[in-house]
Amino acid sequence: MAATPLNQIAEILPGYPFRGALKAQADGNAWAVQVRHVSSREWVSMDSAARVVGGEALDRVQLGGRRRPDYLQPGDVLFMARGPRNGAVLIEEVPEATVCTPHFFLIRLKPGSDDIVDPGFLVWQLNHGEGRAAIAAGRQGSLMPSVPKTELAAIRLHLPPLARQRHLVALFRGADREAELMQALIDNRHREVTAIGRAMLDTVRNG
Known part of the structure; x- marks a missing residue:
């Protein structure tokens, strides 16, 4: 069976471009997922109290600009691209108006791709075996290692x-x-x- 590049079945979107340090605001218009909110589990749910199971409470933030952000949806995959711990988690449940920081790439299946790939299986394949090896091989930098979008997009999946x-x-x-x-x-x-x-x-x- 021929392998399928990740970018053939999914969009790879950047996290929300916060400028400078992220500041929590009690009256903010959105929620933000940061690295500290994601545990080592491979799927996370966020309940109505906006808590990540196994993690900490999300932060309220204020988003500006006219462009509609790429809000997280159930079935999205977050890929932690920056730092020593690179891997994917599946978003199963999420409050409205939730974004992720630039430490993540947001992987969202393209229309029609849900007929050929289960997002949970995508997470599993990115985190294990050949997927994990490909991510390690594509990691760049030493002080703050990261996985470039081009390297992530080129990872080949067996479906x-x-x-x-x-x-x-x-x-x-x-x-x-x-x-x-x-x-x-x-x-x-x-x-x-x-x-x-x-x-x-x-x-x-x-x-």
Whole structure:
């Protein structure tokens, strides 16, 4: 099966061009997704309180200009292009009027491409195996490494039938959920042991 360049099936859009340091404004007209909002998970949802699951609360910001920004939509993919941690996350749910900063590229499937690629599978392929290797090979810079748009656009994808893509995504989500539950059990056990240890020491101290 011939490989498909990413830019053949998707638009690659820049993040919103904030000038200078991003300033949070309580009465702002939009929300902004920054690097600190995105955890290591490969899909994120933002509820009505504008929080990224596993991350921090989004910031209200004021957007200017007449051009309508590229607001995030469910099914969009954010690619973290700047910094040492490069990878993709799938936006599953998002408040209205949400943008991303220039640290990201916004990957949005072209009309008709959803018939040949599942966005969750796109995220998986960018983050694993050959996709991850291609991203590493295209990274530039040392102090502030980044992945240029041209390198990202040229990444070649292998697209099995849509049903198989969705099956793999379901399996991967299941494994991710199991890992999350296991980590929660480990964290709970550590807290339990710590509490028992403190109680034991308090008993010794108090004689």
